[in-house]
Amino acid sequence: MTGENHTENVEEVQDEQDRQEEVPRQEGEEEPADNEDDWYEVDEDDDADSGFSDAESNDGEDEPSKSDNLAVNQPAGEHEGCEHYKRRCKILAPCCGEWFWCRHCHNESKMANERDYKKAHELDRTKIEEIECESCFHRQKPAAICEKCGIRFAEYYCDKCKFWDDKGVEKGAFHCDGCGICRVGGRENYKHCYGCAACYPPEVFENHHCLSAETMKNVCPVCQASLFESTIPAVVLRCGHGIHSTCLRELQRNAPTIVQAMRCPLCNKSTQEDMSGIWRVIDEEVARVRMPKEYRTTFVRLHCNDCESITPKVPFHIMGMKCGKCGSYNTQEEDRFTVEAPEGDDENVEEENPEQEQQQQ
Numbered sequence: 564m565t566g567e568n569h570t571e572n573v574e575e576v577q578d579e580q581d582r583q584e585e586v587p588r589q590e591g592e593e594e595p596a597d598n599e600d601d602w603y604e605v606d607e608d609d610d611a612d613s614g615f616s617d618a619e620s621n622d623g624e625d626e627p628s629k630s631d632n633l634a635v636n637q638p639a640g641e642h643e644g645c646e647h648y649k650r651r652c653k654i655l656a657p658c659c660g661e662w663f664w665c666r667h668c669h670n671e672s673k674m675a676n677e678r679d680y681k682k683a684h685e686l687d688r689t690k691i692e693e694i695e696c697e698s699c700f701h702r703q704k705p706a707a708i709c710e711k712c713g714i715r716f717a718e719y720y721c722d723k724c725k726f727w728d729d730k731g732v733e734k735g736a737f738h739c740d741g742c743g744i745c746r747v748g749g750r751e752n753y754k755h756c757y758g759c760a761a762c763y764p765p766e767v768f769e770n771h772h773c774l775s776a777e778t779m780k781n782v783c784p785v786c787q788a789s790l791f792e793s794t795i796p797a798v799v800l801r802c803g804h805g806i807h808s809t810c811l812r813e814l815q816r817n818a819p820t821i822v823q824a825m826r827c828p829l830c831n832k833s834t835q836e837d838m839s840g841i842w843r844v845i846d847e848e849v850a851r852v853r854m855p856k857e858y859r860t861t862f863v864r865l866h867c868n869d870c871e872s873i874t875p876k877v878p879f880h881i882m883g884m885k886c887g888k889c890g891s892y893n894t895q896e897e898d899r900f901t902v903e904a905p906e907g908d909d910e911n912v913e914e915e916n917p918e919q920e921q922q923q924q
Contacts, residue, residue: 649729655693785810831868864898
């Protein structure tokens, strides 16, 4: 199958892929989600006690308020926050005793950009005990308002998460006790599942497959970053494995074949429930592409990644080899062998379609 056909096929199934359950990042307070339409996001509040939650990428956490020309740990304009959130107070990191605008600023400096791996660490926001008003520089315990000058630090404040965001109300931020973190998109638009410790839109909640609360506490199989604490939306594949939505799209864009594009990087199972449309496309390609004469007596023993069955003898074909039990092309070759053609068959094979061969010549 050509690269162009592969790209078109991937795009055709992308809409279906986007309908998979997207699990909002557990640690949403931070960065924006890759796509405003991606569905579940979290606000900085990721009190991780309750496990992982789903939050759609509604405006909110996805797009932390960005100020012009901001550097990590540098005030925006008139002391109004960082590139992640607009706020008028800084936090004192209890782990290293340094001041930052938000947890992300701390983690970028002390984790992502820390050269000494022995000193690398992340901030537990629930342990924040001191903040500084950037209007009068008064220091106090975390609160919504400065006890000295009376300025409001942000329109939205969550005392449980120690989270401030001037655009929080606009984003529909709310704290979910079940998830243990702040979500965006409006409390009325989500329903919490205590089985998998996640929030879903009502229409998704009714039909979602309940997951183990441990699922999102694993790392993404592609980038190895935590799914639980990431601000990038995550999706749960048909097999139950979680992966960042951006990493999944990147895998699909760079996969050499359509089958590999729709395969879980951990267990190799197909990512969608219904792959029949893709299998029909490959059926057509197999029928269209005639194998060279020297391969027409070559067969393979196949293992199916989807149904786990073994098909002992399948004709070798460069476009794909089909499982004899479930019809999936998500298979892998276990053995290859040649079967001698019965006497006289060789000539028949050569002249199978003489007109087509003359046209090719």
